[in-house]
Amino acid sequence: MSTLDEANRREYYRIDDVIALEISPLSAPDADSGKVLQDASPLFNLLSELHLSEFESQHLLRQISERDRALSSYLKTLNKRVDLLSQIVAQTVLGKIGELQPVKLSESGIEFHYPNAYPPGSHLSVKLVLMPQALGLLLRARVVECQAQEDRYQFVTEFESLTETQRQLLARYILQKQAQARRLARELDEPTTE
Template identity: 60%
Template sequence: MSTLDEAGRREYYRIDDSVALEINPLSGADQASQDAMQDTSTLFDLLSELHVSEFESQHLMRQLDERDRVLNSFLKSLSKRIDLLGEVVAHTALGKLGAPQPVKLSEGGIQFNSQQGFAVGEQLSIKMVLMPQAAGLMLRARVSQCDARADGGFDISTDFVNLPDAQRQLLARHVLQRQAQHRRQALEQGQPSGN
């Protein structure tokens, strides 16, 4: 994947990551309609809603921890059970999406390899499962760059379109966690983190 020059740099942190992806082009009619983003897989839809809901309730859990630690501990226990059920759903969804693949990810977009080329400006439906928490996201993206590779595949760069704030924050949190993990690993190996 090529490095972006100064003029093309994004305003978001980018990380090398591994995610499960399903990419589908949106037709002209689909682009105007939110219905195209509704997945026929109920499991994936539930997984996506589960992680957004969990993210949105975190601030309430922090407030509750200050007021009632016993209740907060109980709710954390229930949350852990729900997370385990979410992992079961995620593994089922992963079976449909395939194995995780290397990508460059930010809260603004994703860069990935594809055997199919897409036109610059084309809109895509992206189903993505973030690892290791198995957070499922259904997103729209617009192709910003498509470069042919020597092996016949393509390097595709996209920008997310109409990303809800909760999903953007979920992506930002994931990027920061992965960045911190990369730094820890680099320090353990005695290498500079590169970020």
């Protein structure tokens, strides 16, 4: 694949978004560990687990749907209730993480502004709350670039040691955001008929 094709592919899977973001440096053992990171906040860990378990059980819901439509409808209703509860937890977590901020997000990394500098090669813990789905992820990242810009620093980071579930959740979120943007663009382009 040519470099131009790779650049276009990266752009396609990259979105501009507004999310809650918290960054902290990782110690050498935590950076090298293959274990899933855990946050000090039980609420954030709960939010993450809610989405991971929902994602991991989707294939079971599809199988049940093929066999028993009534049970499937009931489980989907329960799932909506759990989603609403996760949004409540996310609102609580958002107050502790900080203000929403603009980022560029892809499956492979995140670009953002932050008040503290970390040199390229540093390892970070990146806590994300993606809205409106209230998806909480705690990921490892390596700093690729850090450039001073007025009173903040612009970072380009690359995710490291993502689990397959984390990668798929990120990919699904990005695809949903892109589909939402395309729908909105189509609605704005369509002439109104009255």
